[in-house]
Amino acid sequence: MSSTFYEFFCPVKVIAGKAALEHIPYELAGLGGKRPMIITDKGVRAAGLLEPVIAACEESDLDIASVYDDVPPDSSKAVVRDIAGVYRQEKCDAIIAVGGGSAIDTAKAVNILVSEGGDDIAAYAGAGVLKRPLKPFFVVPTTAGTGSEVTAVAVIADTEKSVKLPFTSSFLLPNAAIIDPRMTLTLPPHITAATAMDALTHATEAFTCMAKNPLSDAYATAAVKKISHSLLAVMDNPKDTDGRLELAQASTMAGIAFSNSMVGLVHALGHATGAICHLPHGLCMSIYMPYVLEYNLETIREPLGELLLYLDGPEAYAATPANRRAEAAISAIRRLRDALYKKCQLPRTLKETGKVDESQLDDIAALALDDGSIMFNPREASLEDARAVLQKAWA
Amino acid sequence: MLARRLQPMASQARRLYVELIFQVMGNALQAISEIDEDVQNEARALPEGFLFEMMVMPHGASLVIEHLGNGRFRYHGSEAPRPVNLSIQFKHIAHAFLVLSFQEKTSVAFANDRMLVDGDIGYAVRMTRILNRLEAFILPRLLARRAVKEYPRNLHLPEKLLNATRIYLKVASQFFDTVRA
Numbered sequence: 001m002s003s004t005f006y007e008f009f010c011p012v013k014v015i016a017g018k019a020a021l022e023h024i025p026y027e028l029a030g031l032g033g034k035r036p037m038i039i040t041d042k043g044v045r046a047a048g049l050l051e052p053v054i055a056a057c058e059e060s061d062l063d064i065a066s067v068y069d070d071v072p073p074d075s076s077k078a079v080v081r082d083i084a085g086v087y088r089q090e091k092c093d094a095i096i097a098v099g100g101g102s103a104i105d106t107a108k109a110v111n112i113l114v115s116e117g118g119d120d121i122a123a124y125a126g127a128g129v130l131k132r133p134l135k136p137f138f139v140v141p142t143t144a145g146t147g148s149e150v151t152a153v154a155v156i157a158d159t160e161k162s163v164k165l166p167f168t169s170s171f172l173l174p175n176a177a178i179i180d181p182r183m184t185l186t187l188p189p190h191i192t193a194a195t196a197m198d199a200l201t202h203a204t205e206a207f208t209c210m211a212k213n214p215l216s217d218a219y220a221t222a223a224v225k226k227i228s229h230s231l232l233a234v235m236d237n238p239k240d241t242d243g244r245l246e247l248a249q250a251s252t253m254a255g256i257a258f259s260n261s262m263v264g265l266v267h268a269l270g271h272a273t274g275a276i277c278h279l280p281h282g283l284c285m286s287i288y289m290p291y292v293l294e295y296n297l298e299t300i301r302e303p304l305g306e307l308l309l310y311l312d313g314p315e316a317y318a319a320t321p322a323n324r325r326a327e328a329a330i331s332a333i334r335r336l337r338d339a340l341y342k343k344c345q346l347p348r349t350l351k352e353t354g355k356v357d358e359s360q361l362d363d364i365a366a367l368a369l370d371d372g373s374i375m376f377n378p379r380e381a382s383l384e385d386a387r388a389v390l391q392k393a394w395a
Numbered sequence: 396m397l398a399r400r401l402q403p404m405a406s407q408a409r410r411l412y413v414e415l416i417f418q419v420m421g422n423a424l425q426a427i428s429e430i431d432e433d434v435q436n437e438a439r440a441l442p443e444g445f446l447f448e449m450m451v452m453p454h455g456a457s458l459v460i461e462h463l464g465n466g467r468f469r470y471h472g473s474e475a476p477r478p479v480n481l482s483i484q485f486k487h488i489a490h491a492f493l494v495l496s497f498q499e500k501t502s503v504a505f506a507n508d509r510m511l512v513d514g515d516i517g518y519a520v521r522m523t524r525i526l527n528r529l530e531a532f533i534l535p536r537l538l539a540r541r542a543v544k545e546y547p548r549n550l551h552l553p554e555k556l557l558n559a560t561r562i563y564l565k566v567a568s569q570f571f572d573t574v575r576a
Contacts, residue, residue, distance in 0.1 A: 004507075128511070262506070375502060375505050379545060
C-alpha cells in the first residue's frame with residue numbers, strides 16, 4: 001500500500017511542553033491579538049483549568065476581554081450565534097479555545113461568524129466555502145484524544161432541522177495549538193483511558209487506511225509509540241507530568257496524521273454508535289478497534305505488522321515472525337484494553353458498557369454504512385460485514 | 396516537437412472520452428435503477444427529486460441524474476434543471492480520465508483527493524456504492540476489479556451477464572431515442 005500520490009498540510013504552530021501556556025501572550029501579540037475571548041465549558045472552569053491560562057496572559061499584560069464558559073457537549077447554531085454576539089459586544093479580536101472537542105469546534109464556528117459576518121453559521125456549512133484567513137485563533141486542549149487542535153473541520157448541530165452541520169476549510173485550523181501538561185493532569189482515569197484510545201485509533205487507522213502517506217505515517221507511528229509507552233504509566237500515576245505531556249503530544253500527532261490520511265471503519269461504527277446509543281467517542285474507538293483490524297486484516301497485514309514495533313517495542317517485534325506480526329499487533333491492543341479494564345473498568349465490549357441493546361446493532365450497522373469514514377476503509381464493508389463486526393464487538 | 400503538436404489532440408481525445416463515458420454512465424445509471432433491486436434499495440434513501448451531479452472542474456463534462464422516487468433514476472444529460480443537491484467534482488480532467496479509464500479506483504481517487512464532495516457526505520457514500528455496483532455489472536470482471544474497491548463476492552457470471560445485457564440494451568435504446576429526438 002505505497003502512496004502514488006498524496007497531499008499533506010498542517011500549518012498549525014505546535015507549542016508543547018512545560019510552561020507552554022506562558023507563550024500565549026507573545027504568540028498572540030505577534031498576530032495582533034490584544035483582546036482575546038476564551039471559549040470553554042463549565043467542566044473546564046470547575047476543574048480549575050482556566051486559572052493558569054488567564055494568569056499566564058495577565059502576567060504579560062494581556063487582558064482576557066471575555067470568557068464564555070457555557071459551551072454544551074453538543075454545540076448548536078444558537079450557541080455559536082450567542083458567543084459571536086458576546087465577542088462583538090466586548091470588541092474582542094482573537095479567540096482562545098480551552099477544552100475538548102466541543103469547545104474547540106464551537107470556537108472554530110464562532111471564528112467563522114466573527115470573521116466573515118452574519119449570525120447564521122449554517123450559511124458557511126460545507127467544504128471550501130471560506131476563502132480567506134479568519135481571526136487569530138489559539139487552541140489549548142484539555143483532553144488528549146480528539147486531535148481537534150490540528151483538524152480543519154468542525155461539526156455544529158442545527159437543532160431546528162435535527163441535522164449536524166459540517167464545516168471544512170483549512171482556514172478553520174488554529175494559528176497555534178498549546179500543549180501544556182497542566183491541562184490534562186486532572187483528567188479522571190476513565191477519560192484519560194478513553195481519550196488515549198481515541199488517539200491510538202486515529203493513529204492506527206491513519207496508518208492502515210487507504211489515504212496513508214509517508215508524512216502521516218511518521219506522525220502516526222510516533223503517536224502509537226508515545227501512547228504505548230505512557231498510557232499505563234499515567235493510569236498508575238495520574239500526576240506523571242512527563243507521561244501526560246507524552247499523551248497530549250501523541251494526541252496532537254495522531255490528529256495531524258488522521259487529518260491528512262483520514263480514518264476508516266472503526267470511526268464509521270463509532271460515529272453511528274455515538275449517534276444512536278450516545279456512547280462517548282473514545283470508548284467506541286476502544287471497543288471497535290481490534291474487531292475492525294481483524295476484519296481488515298488481510299488487506300492491512302503489512303502496515304499493521306509494522307505497527308507492532310511501536311505498540312510492543314523492538315524486542316517483541318524482533319521475536320515475532322514477520323507473518324505473525326499483524327496478529328501480534330492486534331493482541332497488543334487487546335492486552336492494552338484488558339489492562340485499562342482492570343485499572344478503570346473501561347468497557348471492552350458493547351455489552352460491558354451497559355448502554356447498548358443488542359437490538360440496536362442493525363441500526364448502528366445501517367447508519368455506519370453512510371458515514372464518510374467508510375470510504376477510506378481498505379475493505380468495502382457491506383451491511384452484513386458491518387453487522388458481523390458489531391456482533392463480535394457485542395460480547 | 397511532434398509531442399508538442401500531438402498534445403492538443405491528446406487533450407481533445409481525453410475530453411471526448413470523458414464526455415462519452417459520462418453519457419454511458421448516466422444512461423446506465425438510469426437503466427440499472429430500473430432492473431436491480433440492490434440499487435433501488437440504495438437509491439430509496441435519497442429524497443424524491445434529488446439531483447446528483449458528477450462533473451469535471453471548473454466547467455468541464457458533467458452528468459446529472461435525478462431520483463424520481465422509489466429507487467428510480469432519470470438521466471438529465473449534462474445540464475441540471477435546477478441547483479443540484481449533491482455534486483462530486485473531479486479537480487481536473489486528468490483525474491477524471493484516470494478514474495474513467497479504470498487506471499485509478501473511485502475509492503483511491505477519493506483517498507488521493509482527486510475529487511471533492513459538495514453536499515451530504517452520506518448521500519455521496521451511497522452514490523459511490525451505486526456507481527460501484529454499476530461498474531461491477533457492466534465491466535468485464537478484470538476491468539471491474541480495477542474500478543471498484545472490492546468486486547462483489549455474491550455477483551456470479553449468469554446474473555452479471557444477464558443484467559449487463561439488459562443495461563446495455565436500455566442504454567442503446569436511450570441513445571437511439573436521444574439521437575431520434
